[in-house]
Amino acid sequence: MKKFYPLFYISFFLFLLSCRKKEVQQEAIPNLKAVEVQEKQVPLYKEFVGQVYGKADIPIRARVDGFVEKIHFREGLTVSKGQLLYSIDDHPFRLSVSREESMLSEAEVNRVNAENELARIAPLADINAISKRDLDAAMARRDASEEAVKAAEANLNLAKVNLGYANIYAPISGIIGKTKAKEGEYVGKSPNPVILNTISKIDSVVVEFFLNEKDYIAFYKQLMQDGEAGLNRISHPLELYLADGEKFPYTGKITFLDRNVDPGTGTILVQSIFPNPDGLIRPGQFGKVKSIVTLLEQALVVPQRCVVELQGFYNVFTVGSDGLVTQKRVELLDEYQDIFVIKSGLEKGEKVLLEGLMAVQSGQKVSPELVSFNPVNQ
Numbered sequence: 064m065k066k067f068y069p070l071f072y073i074s075f076f077l078f079l080l081s082c083r084k085k086e087v088q089q090e091a092i093p094n095l096k097a098v099e100v101q102e103k104q105v106p107l108y109k110e111f112v113g114q115v116y117g118k119a120d121i122p123i124r125a126r127v128d129g130f131v132e133k134i135h136f137r138e139g140l141t142v143s144k145g146q147l148l149y150s151i152d153d154h155p156f157r158l159s160v161s162r163e164e165s166m167l168s169e170a171e172v173n174r175v176n177a178e179n180e181l182a183r184i185a186p187l188a189d190i191n192a193i194s195k196r197d198l199d200a201a202m203a204r205r206d207a208s209e210e211a212v213k214a215a216e217a218n219l220n221l222a223k224v225n226l227g228y229a230n231i232y233a234p235i236s237g238i239i240g241k242t243k244a245k246e247g248e249y250v251g252k253s254p255n256p257v258i259l260n261t262i263s264k265i266d267s268v269v270v271e272f273f274l275n276e277k278d279y280i281a282f283y284k285q286l287m288q289d290g291e292a293g294l295n296r297i298s299h300p301l302e303l304y305l306a307d308g309e310k311f312p313y314t315g316k317i318t319f320l321d322r323n324v325d326p327g328t329g330t331i332l333v334q335s336i337f338p339n340p341d342g343l344i345r346p347g348q349f350g351k352v353k354s355i356v357t358l359l360e361q362a363l364v365v366p367q368r369c370v371v372e373l374q375g376f377y378n379v380f381t382v383g384s385d386g387l388v389t390q391k392r393v394e395l396l397d398e399y400q401d402i403f404v405i406k407s408g409l410e411k412g413e414k415v416l417l418e419g420l421m422a423v424q425s426g427q428k429v430s431p432e433l434v435s436f437n438p439v440n441q
Contacts, residue, residue: 096417097382097431098366100409105362105399106355111333113272113303115348117263118336121235123148124258126228128251129155131244138241142262146233149259151250153229159222167215174208181205237264238342263346268339270303270315272352273330282356301335302353311350313338362396363405366436369415370395370403379409380416380423382431388416390425 129151136148181201188198233239240263244256251257274282300314315337324331335352337344344350370393371378381389393408409415414431416423423429 092386092428092430093419093423094430094432095419095423096434097414098369098417098434098436100405100411100413100415101364102361102411103364103402105359105364105397105402105404107357107359107397107404108302108353108399109278109356110304111272111274111352111354113270113335113350113352115344115346115350116269116271117237117265117346118267118269119235119237119262119264120346121237121262121264122258123231123233123239123260123262125149125151125231125244125251125256127151127156127225128249128255129153129229131246131248131250134242134246136239138239140239142233142236142239144233144236147230148233148239149231149244151229151231153226156222156226156229160219160226163215163219163222167212167219170208170211170215174205174212177201177205177208231259233262235262235264237262238345265339265342265345267336268344268346269318270301270335270337270350270352272333272335273328274333276324276329276331278356279324279331299355301337303337304351304353305344306349311337311344313340315352317354359404363409363411364399364402365405365409365415366417367398367401367403369417369420371420377403380420380425381409382414382416382429386428386430388423388425388427388429 131149132152133150134148135150136142136146142148181204184193184198184201187193188195240261242260244250244259249255250259299316301316302314303311305311315335317333317335319332319334321332321334365379369379371380377393377395378390379393381391383389391408394406396404396406398404414433416429416431417434417436419429
């Protein structure tokens, strides 16, 4: 009986060791979530640096020269169309109007005299009491006096126009900027200020950006190939990102494509317009315009969480039908929301690990659990 106990303990210990080994083997096959490589319709976007302009940026010019008597607005605030902005000393222009009125009166008196003289001479010419030459001279004086009246009227109108230019009114409603001339300053003739200010209409803003020649050619070829569908793509909404990185809440659209490519820069101008009801965007700002450049009908996509970047290379871990893990290098075409568009390295239907990427190794056996991945909601 004393020899039986050691043999019993040894057998029991070997039994426990074998059970533990089985548990270790079972634990060595982890259960990891995986997704299948899918085909989706994916729009490809491209970003362009754009500069903001007002829907209308109207310079306020001094159309006559003189001293600024008064400024009638507050800088940086809204002004209304027709509002008085600047008053230029109008004394010289009022004198000019008075002078031209006198010249017009003189011309009208001369016209009356010429008409009266012609009225006296004409009957005498009919009975040959005076020469034909005298009649012609009287008619010429009458015609010249009428033209002199017209010239005096034109000069008077011009003087009145210049007098009107002494008061400068807002041509549009909008935000007015900082004045470039102060009260008492002589304006309207270089080197003194001629452009006194600028008014910008910013309920909508214009954003201009440039396409390089390569992008333009690809864009236009795709446009011609797609026909009406391509024209619809032009109307696709544009996204605008401001300097703080936030997306502007309103979308824009392309309104203009320039007629030529700038030979100096190799780019073509594209103009777009964005609603700006809150007045957040001001002329002169810069932002990034994001636009659809093409639409991939059958793009291979995987969640961004599946891709591991190492020294500029991108890798995924695929799981075969035997449960073995294989590390594959992939080439990315673009990103959209939280998925990557795969250019090469994967095929549709392959299983790609979604978790355990930092612990798993190539050749390791795993038990994949297929899950669905919604790029919009996750």
